[in-house]
Amino acid sequence: xxxxxxxxxxxxxxxxxxxxxxxxxxxxxxxxxxxxxxxxxxxxxxxxxxxxxxxxxxxxxxxxxxxxxxxxxxxxxxxxxxxxxxxxxxxxxxxxxxxxxxxxxxxxxxxxxxxxxxxxxxxxxxxxxxxxxxxxxxxxxxxxxxxxxxxxxxxxxxxxxxxxxxxxxxxxxxxxxxxx
Amino acid sequence: xxxxxxxxxxxxxxxxxxxxxxxxxxxxxxxxxxxxxxxxxxxxxxxxxxxxxxxxxxxxxxxxxxxxxxxxxxxxxxxxxxxxxxxxxxxxxxxxxxxxxxxxxxxxxxxxxxxxxxxxxxxxxxxxxxxxxxxxxxxxxxxxxxxxxxxxxxxxxxxxxxxxxxxxxxxxxxxxxxxx
Numbered sequence: 001x002x003x004x005x006x007x008x009x010x011x012x013x014x015x016x017x018x019x020x021x022x023x024x025x026x027x028x029x030x031x032x033x034x035x036x037x038x039x040x041x042x043x044x045x046x047x048x049x050x051x052x053x054x055x056x057x058x059x060x061x062x063x064x065x066x067x068x069x070x071x072x073x074x075x076x077x078x079x080x081x082x083x084x085x086x087x088x089x090x091x092x093x094x095x096x097x098x099x100x101x102x103x104x105x106x107x108x109x110x111x112x113x114x115x116x117x118x119x120x121x122x123x124x125x126x127x128x129x130x131x132x133x134x135x136x137x138x139x140x141x142x143x144x145x146x147x148x149x150x151x152x153x154x155x156x157x158x159x160x161x162x163x164x165x166x167x168x169x170x171x172x173x174x175x176x177x178x179x180x
Numbered sequence: 181x182x183x184x185x186x187x188x189x190x191x192x193x194x195x196x197x198x199x200x201x202x203x204x205x206x207x208x209x210x211x212x213x214x215x216x217x218x219x220x221x222x223x224x225x226x227x228x229x230x231x232x233x234x235x236x237x238x239x240x241x242x243x244x245x246x247x248x249x250x251x252x253x254x255x256x257x258x259x260x261x262x263x264x265x266x267x268x269x270x271x272x273x274x275x276x277x278x279x280x281x282x283x284x285x286x287x288x289x290x291x292x293x294x295x296x297x298x299x300x301x302x303x304x305x306x307x308x309x310x311x312x313x314x315x316x317x318x319x320x321x322x323x324x325x326x327x328x329x330x331x332x333x334x335x336x337x338x339x340x341x342x343x344x345x346x347x348x349x350x351x352x353x354x355x356x357x358x359x360x
Contacts, residue, residue: 022202024273024311053314054269054337059239061269061337089234089241093204131204134233157234157241157337 001178002037010035014049014065021094021153023063025051033065038073039174045114048072052161060161064090064154066097066147071114074100074121074144074169080162085139088158092129095152099127099135099145111146120170129154142169181358182217190215194229194245201274201333203243205231213245218253219354225294228252232341240341244270244334246277246327251294254280254301254324254349260342265319268338272309275332279307279315279325291326300350309334322349 002010011033018025025033034050037043049065066072077086090099098111103125110128113121123142127135129152137143145154163175182190191213198205205213214230217223229245246252257266270279278291283305290308293301303322307315309332317323325334343355 026312029312053271054316056267056316058267058339059269059337061241061271061335087236087238089239091233091241132206132209136234136236155241157239159238 001039001041001180002035002043003180006043007035007179010043010047010049013067017065017067017094017151017153018051018063023093023153035177036175037177038168039176039178040172042114044070046071046073046117055161057160060086060156060158062156062161063093064156066095066145066152066154068147068149068151069112070151071111071146072144073117073173074123074142075166076140076142078140078165078167080165083159086159086161087136087139088156089134089136090129090145091134091155091157092131093153093155094131095150096148097129097145097152097154098148099129099143101125101127101135101137101143102141110148117170120168122169181219181221181360182215182223183360186223187215187359190223190227190229193247197245197247197274197331197333198231198243203273203333214357216355216357218348219356219358220352222294224250226251226253226297235341237340240266240336240338242336242341243273244336246275246325246332246334248327248329248331249292250331251291251326252324253297253353254303254322255346256320256322258320258345258347260345263339266339266341267316267319268336269314269316270309270325271314271335271337272311273333273335274311275330276328277309277325277332277334278328279309279323281305281307281315281317281323282321290328297350300348302349
């Protein structure tokens with residue numbers, strides 16, 4: 001749950017990050033930056049800011065803004081009917097992002113797990129993305145990511161987004177943000 | 181047909197435009213910027229520079245670079261088997277692009293048609309895209325676009341690209357660029 005003030009502050013801050021990276025939004029887009037607190041009320045630690053450019057039946061493109069050390073928690077995009085699940089490519093545009101996917105656990109990973117939530121981050125294979133670097137996540141596979149100390153901007157190119165079907169490791173998570 | 185020297189020059193110039201817009205490429209991507217002259221040998225007038233970030237069975241994302249007044253000639257993306265054809269969203273990142281799609285012809289359009297090729301530009305409904313503005317083109321519909329005087333950078337978010345199936349109004353066009 002976010003207050004309107006928290007929402008507006010996060011939107012303004014996310015817009016500042018996008019400006020810094022030279023990414024231009026229309027005024028309407030800037031007014032509607034999505035702020036996800038995943039229902040945990042710890043936005044600065046576990047949260048994500050999103051600009052959804054397009055989301056049709058076939059294609060979706062977004063910018064993701066992460067504040068310093070902000071985490072998008074572990075989740076996967078399951079098959080829905082004939083759809084094998086959302087396929088995502090993350091391309092780092094600004095800052096550094098630590099992405100974790102299924103595979104051999106990385107020794108001494110760079111991410112810092114949020115206190116009290118450590119057990120909800122189970123995949124530990126680290127991919128470090130700097131500007132210009134990208135990684136494609138197959139459908140229905142676990143992943144999570146955290147920005148480094150300066151924050152990060154990531155472009156997401158994917159099949160259709162249906163966030164309401166996402167499955168999170170942490171059972172406390174609710175994807176839809178409630179504004180108080 | 182392009183000489184290696186023409187190719188390298190266009191790649192370097194396209195990379196300069198991307199740098200100006202704050203879009204970061206890896207060294208490998210910069211070395212492989214695609215230069216399309218559409219087989220006409222008039223790259224400065226009719227041509228396009230592309231960085232293909234990802235092109236899977238389901239999703240494609242590219243940056244398109246247009247030099248000042250450079251045109252991507254009229255074409256459509258036809259259905260192929262079960263695929264209804266490529267769906268594209270163009271998002272202007274830098275500069276100005278004049279996009280033409282099916283619909284009522286615009287009086288006094290801003291584009292300048294290349295001399296001798298005027299008849300190969302048949303759709304005349306104008307959409308002007310400035311940075312942050314975007315437009316989605318349905319599958320199998322005619323479209324073409326030209327940068328304004330300073331050039332343009334356009335992000336393309338789409339379903340799978342299969343350029344070899346594109347249909348151009350100008351029968352002289354060959355999509356694959358031959359490097360001499």
